Amino acid sequence: MSEHHHHELSGKKLFITIILNIIITLSQVVGGIFSGSLALLSDAMHNFSDVLALLIAYVANRLAARPNSEAKTFGYKRAEILAALFNASVLIGIAIFLIIEAFHKLYHPEVINSIWVIGLGTLSIVLNAASVLLIQDDAHDNMNIKAAYLHLLTDVVTSVAVVGGGLLMYYFGLFWIDPLISALIALYLIWASFGLIRESSAILMQFTPKGIDVDAVADTIEEETEIKNVHHIHIWKLDEKHIHLEAHLDFHENVTLLVSTAVIQKLEKKLYNDFHIVHTTFQCEYERDDNKEKIIQKSEEHKHG
Incomplete structure (x- = not known):
């Protein structure tokens, strides 16, 4: 059918x-x-x-x-x-x-x-x-x-x-x-x-979906050897079943777009399999001087974007 x-x-x-x-x-x-x-x-x-x-x-x-x-x-x-x-x-x-x-x-x-x-x-x-x-x-x-x-x-x-x-x-x-x-x-x-x-x-209100552990998501992302730190995390549901994620990825090295794309593709598959996250938006960074906390407070979020 x-x-x-x-x-x-x-x-x-x-x-x-x-x-x-x-x-x-x-x-x-x-x-x-x-x-x-x-x-x-x-x-x-x-x-x-x-x-x-x-x-x-x-x-x-x-x-x-x-x-x-x-x-x-x-x-x-x-x-x-x-x-x-x-x-x-x-x-x-x-x-x-x-x-x-x-x-x-x-x-x-x-x-x-x-x-x-x-x-x-x-x-x-x-x-x-x-x-x-x-x-x-x-x-x-x-x-x-x-x-x-x-x-x-x-x-x-x-x-x-x-x-x-x-x-x-x-x-x-x-x-x-x-x-x-x-x-x-x-x-x-x-x-x-x-x-x-x-x-x-x-x-x-875009609260973190029930059953999603932000720390577990961050640990999964940081398992990738190329990634030094993940921060500025937002996880929310678009509707009843579609979970979205956005975050900043701090890389160890000044990698090429080809390398960062490969890392993101691996992450998308892992995050879907482990947490049913269907859509991701990552901001890739290297040696950026910003707040490295997983959850950024409102004033800091406005400052750094």
């Missing part, structure tokens, strides 16, 4: 999955309003978070094919990160509102039409399970689709909890179960959204 065909297939499956989750979300919103069930509304918001996650994956799938340009030399690599940050922030706001409403309902329980809860919860389980099966194969090869796949799996679990609560309300009249389930789902939304905010913010 060609890569182009794989992109089209993934896009088509994602689109169908998005439609299924929009159906779930809208039906649960309507059902939550008519039944008075806050748990259904909370599950609807959880499904809505999946719609957003799937849309991000779908848009990223389409944008990935767009070439870079003079105006956009990195293309649209961070569009997904910006969207994830915005969506997670909105979802935290929604979740806080749901928790406040859940506490209100715990103190003032209301009779809920549990048939709606059971029926629409079951519909959510069936459609989410279908969505999981639909994108299961593509989740192995694409990080965006894998994230959406994991979202859908958790949706199945929360919908099972909603149906369980509906059954307890129907048979035993335990209506306080509804706001309790709602609060638990909302808390999960906050937990998942905070994780997404932390990850996307770290990428946008």
Whole structure:
């Protein structure tokens, strides 16, 4: 199967999955309003978070094919990160509102039409399970689709909890179960959204990627006999999967461009194999009087460039 065909297939499956989750979300919103069930509304918001996650994956799938340009030399690599940050922030706001409403309902329980809860919860389980099966194969090869796949799996679990609560309300009249389930789902939304905010913010702030040891990277570079010192190191993620590195290389001798190019080519291969660094920019130096620290402080960085 060609890569182009794989992109089209993934896009088509994602689109169908998005439609299924929009159906779930809208039906649960309507059902939550008519039944008075806050748990259904909370599950609807959880499904809505999946719609957003799937849309991000779908848009990223389409944008990935767009070439870079003079105006956009990195293309649209961070569009997904910006969207994830915005969506997670909105979802935290929604979740806080749901928790406040859940506490209100715990103190003032209301009779809920549990048939709606059971029926629409079951519909959510069936459609989410279908969505999981639909994108299961593509989740192995694409990080965006894998994230959406994991979202859908958790949706199945929360919908099972909603149906369980509906059954307890129907048979035993335990209506306080509804706001309790709602609060638990909302808390999960906050937990998942905070994780997404932390990850996307770290990428946008160009923090050193998690799991990358700067000292280990420096040691790997300095294993090359031609290199005396590596300093002024910056390591960051362009997007979710592309790690970039820039640094100054201080050579022992005034080597030719041919020698320095050979050294850099060896480094690129080692850094990719050991740290999954896909892009490097090295400034080669010899007997330059500058700060040789691995990480340069802001004032010094401005001074030396």
